[in-house]
Amino acid sequence: MIKRYRLGNPIKTYATVMDIPVEKETLPDWTIDKESKTLKRTLSKEAIVYGLGETLRGINKRGWTYRSFCSDDSQHMEDKKSLYAAQNFFIIDDEKPVGYYWDTPESVEFDIGCTDIDTFIIKHQELDVDIYVCIADTKKEIVKEFRKLIGLSFIPPKWAFGYGQSRWSYFTADEVRDLVAKYEEHDIPIDSVYLDIDYMDRYKDFTINEKDFPNFNDFVKEMKEKGVHLVPIIDAGVKVEEGYDVYEEGVKNGFFCKKEDGSNLVAAVWPGRAMFPDFLNEEARKWFGDKYKILLDAGIEGFWNDMNEPAIFYTEDHLKEVFEEIEKYKGKNLDIDSFFKFKGIVGDIDNNPEDFKRFFHEYEGKRIRHDKVHNLFGYNMTKSAGEAFKRLSPDKRILMFSRSSFIGMHRYGGIWTGDNKSWWSHLLLSIKQMPALNMCGFLYSGCDLGGFGADTTEDLMLRWLEAGIFNPLYRNHSAMGTRRQELYTFKRVEDFKNIVDLRYAFIPYIYSEFMKAALNGEMYFMPLSFEYSDDRSKETEDQLLVGESIMIAPVYEQNATGRFVYLPEDMKMVRFRSLDDYDEEELTKGDHYVKVGLNELVVFIRPGHVLPIGPKAKNVDDIDYSKIKYLTYKAEASDYELYNDDGLTRIQ
């Protein structure tokens, strides 16, 4: 059951798809203080809070403050409050579980026992919000209720579950050809290669760098014949350049975000000066969405939308102020006070909060300052693409995932979790994030395997491929200036090949369970406590249930040759060294220290359940379903209902 409570006069977000009447009573269980614009609620010592989608820290969100404000900040350290998303659904599991969806585009702070260890404090900028209260007997049922409220999740083509190789950037078509040849040579399966910003002509959306990617359409075809999909990036900012059609059309039609005086906001991203399409304006959204056709026509079947928080290097107006401000510090004795202010002038230039107040949207017939609806920007960029794909490719699914997100966007695309780093702590974080994303409807998601920023190491890359082996989005991506992460660059390539072969062997299960979750509005990744009610399951933060059959317990510490695993019931452990070389062992309920070599992968099959295992494959299309084996524990192979379809036909 879902009830809707309203405070103030919230701006419509289109996060939900059901029309639920607003309750007349006030929201139960919370104390509302209009003056401080806060809501408070006591948490018992045992209460656990789940959810909030793409955020930092634990599965249990207690003990920190999270700010719902889509942020391009590549330093995902544990004291940060915001990542790229605003996903305001959470479950308080106290005496009985209750789900809450905080439907507002504004920046909200969720202080979950941080300031006061026993109190959940929600702090608004303005007290304008629709609060949906989801009530059911179990956390699983609460999520299901919520997912009905927000509509079915995006379903990508099946090839998008294959291994993807990415880098900022592959600079030429030949570099991509060489990469694909290397994967072929080492017999490592691959389904996609991602094109980061350098495939474009000077970072202009919907253009091709013809010099380095000549005859792009032929190149796309050539790659597809090798079973490889090219997936280009699309940025939110449009380069200011006379003669560039997207820019000129946008200006002509008034589709760009405007300043208070009505002139177009000039901000900067990769190409320098750029303008931002007003994705909140329906017409602009349609116009921009139609631009994807250029690439669809070239044979492209998938995209990733980036820089859509939006990321702003600077606004032209602020840059002028910066240079003026700098003048004041010239020739001075810069001391403790002035030196750090001086550094801050330049250090805080990008993604400056003040810049978000410099421009406006045309939304729902009104002019609204950006900061009031900031969290809807990336969502509506991806909605722009998703709506266009339905028009332009009504029958065939198109892959789409975004960096910034808001609940509602899950209907149009998945997400990747942004610019993580090659840190062991981020490997662990990537495990913890998955169930929270699933709760909020973001099923097709994953992190940059191996880590985007900083240098990876061979063991980290391998452990991460193992830890993420059930992630729907299975992409290895890394940043310019960091160590190369293509799997053939490492010493023990055979280990990497074995793990990616296993990924493909699991795809029948991954796809089957993903699709069931998508079609039934359920979770694909779950915390143990969503299935088991014992105290230990409640505090297990480094193991997950994946689909109906298995539990995973990845190794996430460097130099470890094993780890502790908690089994909430008897399970069968399967230890894979490769697709054909594995052992099965029954383990009893309780604690175990499990050895897991660097080249090994362990999976735990739940009693009464089945894990289908496909044969060796070169890519997703190549998976021969007639050769599937079934690993079982206290079950028959036939107990498992394997979902499959053509992987291409559009479902929603």
Next chain:
Amino acid sequence: MIKRYRLGNPIKTYATVMDIPVEKETLPDWTIDKESKTLKRTLSKEAIVYGLGETLRGINKRGWTYRSFCSDDSQHMEDKKSLYAAQNFFIIDDEKPVGYYWDTPESVEFDIGCTDIDTFIIKHQELDVDIYVCIADTKKEIVKEFRKLIGLSFIPPKWAFGYGQSRWSYFTADEVRDLVAKYEEHDIPIDSVYLDIDYMDRYKDFTINEKDFPNFNDFVKEMKEKGVHLVPIIDAGVKVEEGYDVYEEGVKNGFFCKKEDGSNLVAAVWPGRAMFPDFLNEEARKWFGDKYKILLDAGIEGFWNDMNEPAIFYTEDHLKEVFEEIEKYKGKNLDIDSFFKFKGIVGDIDNNPEDFKRFFHEYEGKRIRHDKVHNLFGYNMTKSAGEAFKRLSPDKRILMFSRSSFIGMHRYGGIWTGDNKSWWSHLLLSIKQMPALNMCGFLYSGCDLGGFGADTTEDLMLRWLEAGIFNPLYRNHSAMGTRRQELYTFKRVEDFKNIVDLRYAFIPYIYSEFMKAALNGEMYFMPLSFEYSDDRSKETEDQLLVGESIMIAPVYEQNATGRFVYLPEDMKMVRFRSLDDYDEEELTKGDHYVKVGLNELVVFIRPGHVLPIGPKAKNVDDIDYSKIKYLTYKAEASDYELYNDDGLTRIQ
């Protein structure tokens, strides 16, 4: 046995105190490549590398590259290569353990299976180094050999083992008075309050801000009567200000670091323009050391030396270049290339590597560019103090610890591990760092409990006080702008009081074991593998042995109510809720999941061993040794040899 091998012509560091002849043969087990200035050695799959003192990551250093270059970088993220120290001692534990001390002041990279997973690569700037090879049967013996080589560790006064409260900054004497009164009111023991930079008159070393700390000598006395020692900070940079005696004397005597043209280097730190005493110059060292007398005469008995990597906000020359460089970017379209360069001009202004090439030292009768001897700077600042204390306070110990360090400095002071953050991962890091510091002779050491940067939370503060309860330096310190961390500011003050009471109850044991380690050149904190040879002990990274009697296994995860503990042999677990409320339980060798509430502390007593427990005390002086109880496991109280002394008389 220790052998010394020499490559090139190393600059003398005075890290060692034994004169060991240089071997004629070349260094065994390593391949030396003179062209690339690297040494290489294969590591077996099982090999573990210990040591390197104050560095990031694990007890086992494999899988990363560490750069020995004292750095003021407050972002201790896991991909950083350097912290504040250069402590080049490590043990390779392969078929048999071997210790190496890499005695050189230059920046050296230790690539321990990072670039190549099977290879240890040591990369020099210049191949000038004395390599000491320490050979013995066990890792413990190797450390003991090494510690003979480098001389006995600094011993602080006993009161320095009490609880210390710090903050950047307490701004007035009244603020300190109020703090001390609050600790008294809540009956929380305390021995010291740290004065950060604001006790000085405009950040001038050896001055007092008379307005906010009037009648300083009386104030010191007043606090001491309450059992509280004030511990002021001393910075490496001396403010440029006419009429300021330290500045004027330094200029007159030519004691400051000079540029190539012979003029004094003007760099900046807290006060803005400043000059750096040439601590490598013996005369300058003596001159600066004698300045501490001003504060000793005021009744001060302890100091912390800061900013001595050295930290440089900017050099005057570079700042001019910065402003000139900025001009070039005015009015330009700053794009992907130019924007980040522009940001970098200002972002990289502080601690800029080029600035370390702008000045020179007079060292051993030669003029040497700073970057060649950079790692000796902080060491010699602290040596300056340590040598002075022997002259000025020949009988009484003076507390001294430093941020920057180099082996050799351990004879003159301890260290704190610098500007950590209120991160759970830094709580864990602080556990892992302790044995490595001990190996390198740094016994009196500890981290900022609760975390210096970022906002702490009540649970993190409490868990950190518990995790660090055996740290010799037990100081709660936090940065300006972060949440207050004084223990009485939290909700459940009683829990904090109970834990600090326990700290004091452990001081008889802590001091006894610390002193034995200091006097015998042994370790106080040890990895399990230094005592137990089983495979599991080798990879246990989150438990430590403390002294001869106990093992600790702190909780370092938020919201956890327990943790896995590995017992390499049967042990007795003592679970303390307070000094008087505790249970004892015998646990068998193997794995256990141990519940540890937020307000609980568990300690594991090894068989045949004894843990003395003192009574409630207000401060270290107040500990009544006649009331010590002895917790035993398969032992008699009399089996424990309790070391004690007056805690004040100078020993070395």
